[in-house]
Amino acid sequence: MKKFGFLLFLVVMMIAFPKMADASSYSAKIYLDGQQINVSSGAKVENINGTVMVPIRIVSENLGFQVDWSKATKTVTVQDGSQKVTMTIGSQYADINGQRVQMTKAPVLRGGTTIVPIRFVSEQMGMQVRWDNGTKSVHLTSGNAGSNPDGADGAHTATVDGISFSDNKLMVAVTGNAKPSISKLGNPDRIVIDMVNTEFSDSFGTMNDYDEVNKFGQMAVSGYSDVKSVRYSLYNSSPLTVRIVLDLNQPANYTVSGLENGSEILTVALTAATDPSPGTSGKKIVVIDAGHGDHDPGAIGVTKKREKDFNLAMALKVEKLLANEPNIDVVLTRSTDKFLELKDRAKLANDLKADVFISIHANSGPSAATGTETYYYDQSDKALAAALHKEIVKAMGLKDRGVRYGNFHVIRETKMPGALLEVGFMSNKTDESKLFDPATQDRVAAAIVRGIKNYLNVN
Ligand SMILES: [Zn+2]
Known part of the structure; x- marks a missing residue:
C-alpha cells in the first residue's frame, strides 16, 4: 500500500x-x-x-x-x-x-x-x-534494507518526499506519521498547511524546486482560477515544521483527504471554482466571447459599421456588470481589438472549466431580414440559450427569430453549456442603428446578465 x-x-x-x-x-x-x-x-x-x-x-x-x-x-x-x-x-x-x-x-x-x-x-x-x-x-x-525516515535522535519524524499541484489539487507525498494542520487565511488569501515533526526528505530536491541550503522552494501554478502558486519551507527547526502555502487569487474552499488508513498522500482539493451545482458558495465562471476581431471584422453593416466592434463593446459591458456579481467570475476571450482562432476561444473556456460560455455576434442577411436569434449546439446548451434569448429579445424589441440549432465551432467545442448570440442584423438599417446605440447596448448587456443569472440560479 x-x-x-x-x-x-x-x-x-x-x-x-x-x-x-x-x-x-x-x-x-x-x-x-x-x-x-x-x-x-x-x-x-x-x-x-x-x-x-x-x-x-x-x-x-x-x-x-x-x-x-x-x-x-x-x-x-x-x-x-x-x-x-x-x-x-x-x-x-x-x-x-x-x-x-x-x-x-x-x-x-x-x-x-x-x-x-x-x-x-x-x-x-x-x-x-x-x-x-x-x-x-x-x-x-534490494530486500528490506532499511528505510529509516526517523531522525537520529529517534524522534518520530516524518518526511515530505514531493509536492505537486494538478487537477486543482495539492498533493503531498509523505513518509512517516505526519500530522498536518490546515488553515485558511485572508489578506492575502491563502491556505496554510503546517506539519510538525516533519522535514523534507533527502530526495525532495530532485523532484521539486528546492533551495537545499535555505530549505525552501516554490512552484508557479497556471491554468487554475483559484491558485496562483505553491510555496514550501522548513518553517521551524525546533520542532521541525514543514509549511506549505497555497497562494490564492480569491478565497477558496477545500477538502482534505489522505494520511489516514496508511495513505502516504495528503490531498488538499480546492472546491470553490469547480463546484457544478448552482446556488452553493462556489463562484461560477462565465466566459464571454466577443466574436471576430482585428483583421476579421465580421459582418459589415449598412452604414459600414463593423460587427467586431459591436461584439467587443457588448462583451466589455457584460464584463463590467458581471464584475459586480459576488457569485460570478467573468473572463473575456478578448478585451481588445485582437484576433483569436476559434479553437483558442473554446480552449480558454475548457481550460478554465467555465460554467457558461457565451459568444456575442451580430447577423447578416438580406436587407429586409431583422430580429434576434440565439444558437445552441446540443441539448445541454438549450436551457442557457433559451434563458438568454428571452431577455435579449425583450431588450432589443425586434422580431423574435427563435432559439435555433447551429453547428458553430465555439459552442460545439466548448465542454460547458454555451450559446451564440446573433443580437440583430448588421445588414438591416433599423437593426444596425439599435446595435450601435449605447443605451440599447446597456439594456442588452443587462439582459444577458439576467439570462446568465437565471440560468445559473445565482443571486
Ligand atoms: Zn459574427
Whole structure:
C-alpha cells in the first residue's frame, strides 16, 4: 500500500511536471546494492524523457526476477513470490496483482528487445530506487534494507518526499506519521498547511524546486482560477515544521483527504471554482466571447459599421456588470481589438472549466431580414440559450427569430453549456442603428446578465 501510494504520486508528478524530466537520451548507469550492473552487449539502457528504460533481460539476469514473455499478447510478466507485474507493449497501464496502475512510460520494443521502465518494475518488486542526477545513475537497493525516515535522535519524524499541484489539487507525498494542520487565511488569501515533526526528505530536491541550503522552494501554478502558486519551507527547526502555502487569487474552499488508513498522500482539493451545482458558495465562471476581431471584422453593416466592434463593446459591458456579481467570475476571450482562432476561444473556456460560455455576434442577411436569434449546439446548451434569448429579445424589441440549432465551432467545442448570440442584423438599417446605440447596448448587456443569472440560479 505504501509503495503503491508513492508510485501514484510519481505518476502524477511526471504528468504534472513533464519539464522536470531530463529529455536527453544518454545511457544511464545502474547500480544494484552498490555494485554497477554490467549491461551485457546489445542490451541498451535508454533514457526516454526522464524515464530510464532497461531491456527486460536486465530484470531477469541482473535483478533475478522471473520474467515471462508472451509473443501472442505482447505482454511481459515479472514475478517474485506472490508479487506479479504484467505489462503490455505500448500500454501505459500495468497490472499489479490484478490492480490496474499507470506507468510513466509504456514498455516498447527495440530491435526485438522489450525495454521497461526500471523504476516502476523495481519498486513494484520491493526494491528501493534512487536516481542520482549528478552521475546519471540508478541505484537499486534490494530486500528490506532499511528505510529509516526517523531522525537520529529517534524522534518520530516524518518526511515530505514531493509536492505537486494538478487537477486543482495539492498533493503531498509523505513518509512517516505526519500530522498536518490546515488553515485558511485572508489578506492575502491563502491556505496554510503546517506539519510538525516533519522535514523534507533527502530526495525532495530532485523532484521539486528546492533551495537545499535555505530549505525552501516554490512552484508557479497556471491554468487554475483559484491558485496562483505553491510555496514550501522548513518553517521551524525546533520542532521541525514543514509549511506549505497555497497562494490564492480569491478565497477558496477545500477538502482534505489522505494520511489516514496508511495513505502516504495528503490531498488538499480546492472546491470553490469547480463546484457544478448552482446556488452553493462556489463562484461560477462565465466566459464571454466577443466574436471576430482585428483583421476579421465580421459582418459589415449598412452604414459600414463593423460587427467586431459591436461584439467587443457588448462583451466589455457584460464584463463590467458581471464584475459586480459576488457569485460570478467573468473572463473575456478578448478585451481588445485582437484576433483569436476559434479553437483558442473554446480552449480558454475548457481550460478554465467555465460554467457558461457565451459568444456575442451580430447577423447578416438580406436587407429586409431583422430580429434576434440565439444558437445552441446540443441539448445541454438549450436551457442557457433559451434563458438568454428571452431577455435579449425583450431588450432589443425586434422580431423574435427563435432559439435555433447551429453547428458553430465555439459552442460545439466548448465542454460547458454555451450559446451564440446573433443580437440583430448588421445588414438591416433599423437593426444596425439599435446595435450601435449605447443605451440599447446597456439594456442588452443587462439582459444577458439576467439570462446568465437565471440560468445559473445565482443571486
Ligand atoms: Zn459574427
